[in-house]
Amino acid sequence: MSTPAAEHALGRAEGDGIAARARGLTKAYGSGETAVLALDSVDVDIARGRFTAVMGPSGSGKSTLMHCLAGLDTVSAGQVWLGGTEITGLKERELTRLRRDRIGFMFQSFNLIPTLNAAENITLPMDIAGQKPDQKWLDQVIDTLGLRARLKHRPAQLSGGQQQRVACARALASRPELIFADEPTGNLDSRAGLEVLGFLREAVDDLGQTVVMVTHDPGAAAHSDLVLFLADGRIVDEMERPTADAVLERMKRFDTIRVTFDGTGDGPVTAAPATGSVGRPGEPGDSIESSDVTLDKD
Numbered sequence: 558m559s560t561p562a563a564e565h566a567l568g569r570a571e572g573d574g575i576a577a578r579a580r581g582l583t584k585a586y587g588s589g590e591t592a593v594l595a596l597d598s599v600d601v602d603i604a605r606g607r608f609t610a611v612m613g614p615s616g617s618g619k620s621t622l623m624h625c626l627a628g629l630d631t632v633s634a635g636q637v638w639l640g641g642t643e644i645t646g647l648k649e650r651e652l653t654r655l656r657r658d659r660i661g662f663m664f665q666s667f668n669l670i671p672t673l674n675a676a677e678n679i680t681l682p683m684d685i686a687g688q689k690p691d692q693k694w695l696d697q698v699i700d701t702l703g704l705r706a707r708l709k710h711r712p713a714q715l716s717g718g719q720q721q722r723v724a725c726a727r728a729l730a731s732r733p734e735l736i737f738a739d740e741p742t743g744n745l746d747s748r749a750g751l752e753v754l755g756f757l758r759e760a761v762d763d764l765g766q767t768v769v770m771v772t773h774d775p776g777a778a779a780h781s782d783l784v785l786f787l788a789d790g791r792i793v794d795e796m797e798r799p800t801a802d803a804v805l806e807r808m809k810r811f812d813t814i815r816v817t818f819d820g821t822g823d824g825p826v827t828a829a830p831a832t833g834s835v836g837r838p839g840e841p842g843d844s845i846e847s848s849d850v851t852l853d854k855d
């Protein structure tokens with residue numbers, strides 16, 4: 558499915574308010590009879606300065622889409638741009654640098670280093686890259702996230718919500734072009750989860766960041782500007798200014814299709830979108846090891 562910006566000339570994403578773009582993005586795992594088509598010729602534009610959520614049943618390709626857009630995974634066919642840079646075809650070393658310099662990552666498991674305090678965790682990726690943080694920006698991030706009084710605390714001395722805020726600050730610290738968040742509230746209670754979603758929202762509204770978030774939670778998706786719905790490796794729908802109820806209703810339709818297939822026995826269950834997963838917590842192991850991601854170095 559093409560978003561309205563699809564008419565723009567390919568490869569000119571930087572100037573036209575598109576933070577990331579994919580055309581014909583196809584990803585297959587394995588080969589022969591065991592091959593899985595995780596993404597099936599996806600066209601998508603991620604608008605700059607917006608908060609985009611990616612939803613869909615379990616196995617629909619959400620994490621794969623995020624990993625391919627972030628240059629964490631190779632593609633089988635198609636093209637991906639980050640800003641004006643086509644990343645498909647880049648060598649691993651160039652990709653590593655691009656991820657390090659231009660992308661921030663947040664995962665549900667936080668991935669903080671236990672022996673470092675909050676301040677050290679926040680700047681670690683930049684320290685490894687030999688980059689000096691922009692102190693004014695860093696102060697703004699720390700104050701926006703309410704971490705000023707916690708900077709000397711180590712992760713074990715912080716609540717889950719505070720740890721995720723540190724992870725959020727770490728993702729924001731280098732002022733990346735794009736932040737990818739994979740189930741960032743998956744390990745948090747609802748209050749802490751709401752807090753983190755509020756901060757991601759503020760990062761977009763007040764700090765001008767671009768956020769892409771994979772989630773199973775309609776309530777979390779309601780904090781975004783736009784929800785992309787994936788099924789069977791394709792973007793099948795999108796929703797502007799989502800509400801939790803509207804997202805839930807849309808997600809139920811995936812379940813309905815599955816139930817129809819199950820109920821009639823007319824077709825194989827596997828021909829329907831995979832099992833619905835509203836509210837299902839994500840699995841910590843299904844993202845790429847984030848130590849590779851957050852601590853990228855040459």
Ligand SMILES: Nc1ncnc2c1ncn2[C@@H]1O[C@H](COP(=O)(O)OP(=O)(O)OP(=O)(O)O)[C@@H](O)[C@H]1O
Nearest residue numbers: 586587593595614615616617618619620621622843
């Ligand atoms: N490394 C891999 N090897 C083989 N198949 C894979 C691999 N990673 C993902 N897949 C398959 O690709 C499809 C899409 O997986 P993906 O993790 O992107 O889905 P998802 O929508 O993020 O799922 P979930 O909501 O359960 O996390 C699934 O059928 C999955 O089994």
